[in-house]
Each structure stands twice: as C-alpha cells, then as structure tokens.
Amino acid sequence: xxxxxxxxxxxxxxxxxxxxxxxxxxxxxxxxxxxxxxxxxxxxxxxxxxxxxxxxxxxxxxxxxxxxxxxxxxxxxxxxxxxxxxxxxxxxxxxxxxxxxxxxxxxxxxxxx
Amino acid sequence: xxxxxxxxxxxxxxxxxxxxxxxxxxxxxxxxxxxxxxxxxxxxxxxxxxxxxxxxxxxxxxxxxxxxxxxxxxxxxxxxxxxxxxxxxxxxxxxxxxxxxxxxxxxxxxxxx
Numbered sequence: 580x581x582x583x584x585x586x587x588x589x590x591x592x593x594x595x596x597x598x599x600x601x602x603x604x605x606x607x608x609x610x611x612x613x614x615x616x617x618x619x620x621x622x623x624x625x626x627x628x629x630x631x632x633x634x635x636x637x638x639x640x641x642x643x644x645x646x647x648x649x650x651x652x653x654x655x656x657x658x659x660x661x662x663x664x665x666x667x668x669x670x671x672x673x674x675x676x677x678x679x680x681x682x683x684x685x686x687x688x689x690x691x692x
Numbered sequence: 693x694x695x696x697x698x699x700x701x702x703x704x705x706x707x708x709x710x711x712x713x714x715x716x717x718x719x720x721x722x723x724x725x726x727x728x729x730x731x732x733x734x735x736x737x738x739x740x741x742x743x744x745x746x747x748x749x750x751x752x753x754x755x756x757x758x759x760x761x762x763x764x765x766x767x768x769x770x771x772x773x774x775x776x777x778x779x780x781x782x783x784x785x786x787x788x789x790x791x792x793x794x795x796x797x798x799x800x801x802x803x804x805x
Contacts, residue, residue, distance in 0.1 A: 611792045622696075622784050622796030623735070668735065678792050679725070684734040 581606040583671050585683025593691050598659050600686045602669035603651040609673040612645060612652050613680065617666045627654070659690045693789045694719050698797030705775055705804050712771045713800045715785035720765035725794070726758070729782040738783075741768045775804045 582605040592598050604612075610631035615623035629636045629643045629652065636643050640659075645652040656663055666687050670680035695718040705711050715724065726738040738758055739747040747760040761769045772779050782799045789795050 613793050615796075620701075620798070620801075622698075622786075622798045624796070625789070625793040628793060672792055678788075679737060679740070680794065682734045685732075 581609060581671055581673060581676055581681040583669060583681050583683040585669050585686060587686060588684065589687045589689070591689045591691065592659050594659060594661060596659055598656045598663070598688055598690075600654045600667055600669070600688070601651060602653070602671075602683050603649075604671040604681075605650065606671065606673050606675070607647075607650065608675055609671040611672040611678070612643070613670050613672075614641075614643060614654050615668045615670065615682075617668065617685075619665075623668055656688075659688075661690050661692050664688055664690045693793075693795045694721065694787050696785060696787065696795060696797040698785055698800060700800055701798060702801040703803070705802065707776050707804055709775055710771055710773045711775065711802060712769050713783055713785075715768045715770070715797055717766045717787055721787045722765070723788065724762065724768045725786040726760065726768075726770045727784040727786060727796075729784060729799070731781070735784065738770070772802065775802075777804045780804045 585602045613628040616626045617623040629645050640657050642655045666685045668685045669683040672678045672680045697716045724741045727735045729735050737750050738753045739749045741747045741760045741762040743762045759771045780803050784799045785797045786794045
C-alpha cells in the first residue's frame with residue numbers, strides 16, 4: 580500500500596518568514612495530493628490540493644509543488660502569520676486505494692509574532 | 693462542501709466501559725469514514741461505513757472493538773468498546789467532498805482513565 584513520509588515534524592518560524600513542508604510517497608499510481616490544516620480542537624480542513632498532471636498550484640500565500648519523478652511534493656507558505664500556526668498533514672491518494680487518502684504524520688507549524 | 697456535526701467533543705471514561713460517538717452530516721453521502729488520531733500521530737483509517745451494509749474495517753481494527761452503525765445516509769455512530777488507556781485518542785468522522793478531498797468533523801477527544 581501507499582506510504583507517505585512527512586518532514587519536518589515541527590517547524591518554528593518568525594512571522595513574515597516562509598515555511599516549507601515536504602512529503603514523499605511510495606505508490607507511483609498516486610495522482611491526487613491534498614494538504615490539510617488542523618487547528619487546535621478542530622478537525623483537519625483541506626487547504627490546497629494538486630493533481631498529478633500539474634507541477635505547481637498557488638492560492639494566495641500558499642503553494643504546492645509536485646515532482647512525480649522523484650515522488651515528492653511540498654507545501655510552501657509565504658509571509659507567515661500567527662494564525663498559520665497549526666498542524667499540517669499531507670496525503671496521497673490513488674485509484675488502487677479507492678481514493679481514500681494515506682496521510683503523513685503531520686507537521687506542527689509554530690509562527691512566532 | 694458538507695457540514696459535519698460530531699459529538700461528544702470530548703469525554704473522560706473509565707477503563708472497561710464503552711463510548712458511542714455520533715456523526716451527523718447535513719447532506720446525504722454514500723460513504724462515511726472513521727479515523728483515529730493518536731497523540732502526535734497521523735490519521736489512521738478505522739473503517740468505512742456504507743448505509744445498508746456492514747462497515748469495512750482496516751487492518752488492525754475489528755468490529756467487536758469498534759462497532760459501527762449507519763442507519764441512514766446522513767448519520768453514523770462509532771462505539772469504542774471495553775476501553776483501555778491505549779484507546780485514548782481523537783476520533784474523527786469524515787465524508788468525501790465528491791472531488792477526492794475530504795471534510796472532517798471536529799473530532800472527539802477521548803481520555804480513558
């Protein structure tokens with residue numbers, strides 16, 4: 580089955596800095612890669628996703644890049660703000676897995692004012 | 693996307709007892725998913741609940757320990773049976789948004805003492 584590795588487990592940045600979270604996956608058939616943000620006491624919320632036919636996608640301050648050859652994808656947050664502090668999960672889905680996501684272990688992002 | 697109401701939001705339970713978690717969706721959905729999120733860990737799929745049939749459990753999870761009901765297309769329950777401290781986790785229900793992404797409930801934080 581699919582295996583998703585996520586790094587780092589904790590990331591501490593100053594407000595205004597950029598943050599990058601990286602994930603690798605094992606199943607070359609995976610074709611959809613969502614990112615979820617989980618704030619304290621809440622369930623994960625989808626913030627951005629990318630499909631395998633696209634190399635990069637942006638939405639305001641966040642962007643995701645995908646390298647299918649290397650089987651890794653990354654989340655980039657620019658101009659970080661304290662409200663970006665949360666746990667971020669990457670995931671990979673494939674037709675073989677019935678499109679049920681396999682999640683990484685999460686990255687706790689702390690943005691210091 | 694669907695709105696999910698999950699309750700209770702948290703509970704502290706005695707070992708050996710059972711807790712039933714409820715998940716209500718504001719629209720009809722074919723499949724509902726139950727996840728466990730242990731402290732500092734990723735989201736692990738427990739089972740997939742389809743209306744009118746038995747739930748499908750992932751490896752390591754069994755019906756006797758985590759019985760699931762799915763009486764209609766908007767509601768499901770997960771019971772954590774004969775609890776031990778190792779069952780202390782956040783339990784989340786989830787539904788597909790129809791485009792490979794998933795919407796999650798706010799979670800049930802369970803502490804077993």
